[in-house]
Amino acid sequence: MNPIHLALLNLRRHPGNTLIGLLAIGLAVGIGGLLLRLHHVGADRFGNMVRSGDAIVGAKSGELDILLNAMNLEGDYPDFFTSRLYWSLQNRHRLEFMENPDYVTGLVPIVYCAKYRGARVIGTNDDFLRQPGLAVSFDQGAWVGQDRNIVLGANVARQHNLRVGDKISVDPWTGSAPGASSIFTYEFTVSGILQPLDNRWDGALFIGMAQARTILERSHVAINSPWGSDVLHYVIVHLKPGGYPGLRNLINQMTITQAVSVPQAMDELQRLTGGSRTLALAAMFLALILGSLCVAGLFGGRFEVLSGELAILRALGYSRGETSARLLWEAILLGGAACLLGAVLDFSFFGLFQQWMTANLSGPAIPYIPAWRSYPVWLLAMGATVISASLPLYRLYRQDAHNTLRRSS
């Protein structure tokens, strides 16, 4: 009888012990896998955030809110402000009581106005293409040249198999206020497709400011806003080094809008979310440690029985290697079955978590993290199970079969 067969028989013939071990490790693997995938969700959620500009100017709503809505395209329809502020900054006009804002090196206006199959359509201008530190280039075609042209982010073109010259219809997205929904749809011709930027803008579409204003004019925005459709949601500001304090003073004190430092807000976001992601990892390790301790307890508790059994095998001529292999195989079989159980739990419940999070967190859909990305948990669980079995193995390896058999007689 070989060690694998013996190990298998031992597991099958001790169903209580096996079930406890299987559930302990299986649940630990399932929970650990879920936590690891949630950790990946956290990392992926902000991993593709747009990293451009030194500051964002937006309607007052909190730094993180502005950062996430402008750079991660998540959140509800934001408040808007007059685009005159943009023009003032753009033209370096003297603002009352302030010096010329000559610390500004670049400005990109942003206004959300429509959606195409869930993807945001962003009204902007060709300054979008000339952002310092962000290489924006075209895979096909060119920037919007005439009316009813639209530029696609790389992911939008790939997902919907669109090419330059294709015509698409977009639905106005102008918030959730009464009358926000519109019976109008707008047809655009694809004039260009961007090279991948590896950020959220890959999942967006871009039109000119004039086209965006046309959409807004026919929505409740034009009715509710004191500035009509001449509004913006954000301005991405590129600054000279050390220019942010000046911008902040200008914007925060003299206007109804708010300036947000992109690096500072990113750090704050990292601090807030990094803690929970670290906690998820720590909880994952804790779950695995608890499961492993349970198995170690099972093996340890059975030490006397195992000791007698392995001494019998030695007396029958089984070598130390074979008896050790029998114990290790038991751990491997138990760990393998538990990993399988854990993977099934992980696979089954992650979809529910994903749906729940998508329903409760506004913004882009929570990305699906494939189950195989839990593999570090499986490897850790296998390792932990084998180590748990190895603790008695060390003692058994030093066992004197003669004395063990004498003591049992």
Add this chain to the structure above:
Amino acid sequence: MLSGPDNTTSMELYLQDVEVSIPGSSRVLFRVSEMSVKSGEPLCVHGPSGQGKTTFLHLLAGLLRPDKGSVRLGGEDFSSLSERERDTKRKRHFGVVFQQHNLLGYLTATENVLLGMPTGVPDRNDRVREALTRMGMEPKDKTHCKWLSQGERQRVAVARVLAAQPQVILADEPTSSLDQLNAAAVLDALLEAAEKATLVVVSHDVRIRERFLRKMDFQGFGAP
């Protein structure tokens, strides 16, 4: 009873100037100046309890080494071999009936018998069935050994040795839990096997001693 080593008998057990001490102590448990057991000349070892008879049997099986002297198996110094080599020889050539039967309770009678057989034996299932039948245990061949009585376990332990058809059989009180009828059956089976194998039986049972021509009165120095 004493004779020199005979290398013509391939699995002769030959002990010379053997001394075994109590573990962790310098106190000698027993000494054997010279002893030989060969195929066809079964030996019964008897003596008072606590003199080291079981340890003596373990010594013959290679489960421990003598502190002095040598145990030769088929002319080869068995006691000087490495532990792994002794394990291999024990599995290949030895069958041991232990005093406590040493069956694995979660295995069936059949599986316990299979456990004692070297791998690669072509007709192993037939031999297992035959041995269990011989011991009257075929009706319980699928029963887990933890559910068997002491006597039944003992018969399974003997069946394990018979099925393996080893060249050396060592039996420690093989009939201690058996009634007269079953004890006789076990002894018949062991003596029949001893026609082709070297057999050493340790027993207090007078009925067993009477069936052996060669007897050894084991007088160790006793356990502390």
